[in-house]
Amino acid sequence: MNAALRTVTVPAGAAVLGRLSPTERAVFVLRESFSYGFREIAGMLDLSEASCRRIHRAARRPGVRSPEPRRHRLAPLDGRHDEIVDRFLAAAAKGDLDGLEPILADEVVARADGEETTLIHDRKAAARRAAGLLAGFGTRAEVERGEVNGQPALVARVDGELAGVIIMEIAEGRVSALWSVLSPARLAPLR
Structure with a gap:
């Protein structure tokens, strides 16, 4: 795997993420970036379809406040995020679980195409999953640091074609x- 770094921006037009609650952000990203239907999103997040539509509509309007309390906001990307993503990529590319563990939060939320959202309580398990995600791209993959919806991401290409994206949320200096996103159908809007 080529771990040479280059920053790429994957346009998705979602500058509103920093002001959204976790539920609003999940609905918005699942709909806008991954093209899930409201029924699918409702099932994933255990909400009604009507609630998902309302949340999505509210998230698209600037200045609209959510009834949910703001527990944390996304920080703008900065050099610190780049450093964390670079360390994550270097460790994951080598399968260095000991190098990955300190980069990961005590609890890591993980979701891949077609899976339920999972809360991983064990850093070793989260490190194994992260290394497995990168290994899944194969040895011919070129992985670059990127940005999707204002979040740091790893963008993998095989023979110049987009093979997958791993979007990271970083809070308090940890992933x-x-x-x-690995499904060709879900990657299509990002191409």
């Missing part, structure tokens, strides 16, 4: 969520 707290890994959202992987």
Whole structure:
């Protein structure tokens, strides 16, 4: 795997993420970036379809406040995020679980195409999953640091074609969520 780094931006037009609650952010990203239907999103998040539509509509309007309390906001990307993503990529590319563990939060939220959202309580398990995600791209993959919806991401290409994206949420200097997009249908909007 080529771990040479280059920053790429995957356009998705979601500058509103920093002001959204976790539920709003999940609905917005699942709909806008991954093209899930409201029925699918409702099932994933244990909400009604009507609630998902309302949340999505509210998230698209600037200045609209959510009834949910704001527990934490996404920080703008900065050099610290780049450093964390670089360390994550270097460790995951080598399968270095000991190097990955300190980069990961105590609890990591993970979701891949077609899976339920999983909360991983064990850093070793989260490190194994992260290394497995990168290994899944194969040895011919070129992985670059990127940005999707204002979040740091790893963008994998095989023979120049987009093979997958791993979007990371970073909180308090550690990776707290890994959202992987591997399905060709879900990747199509990002191409």
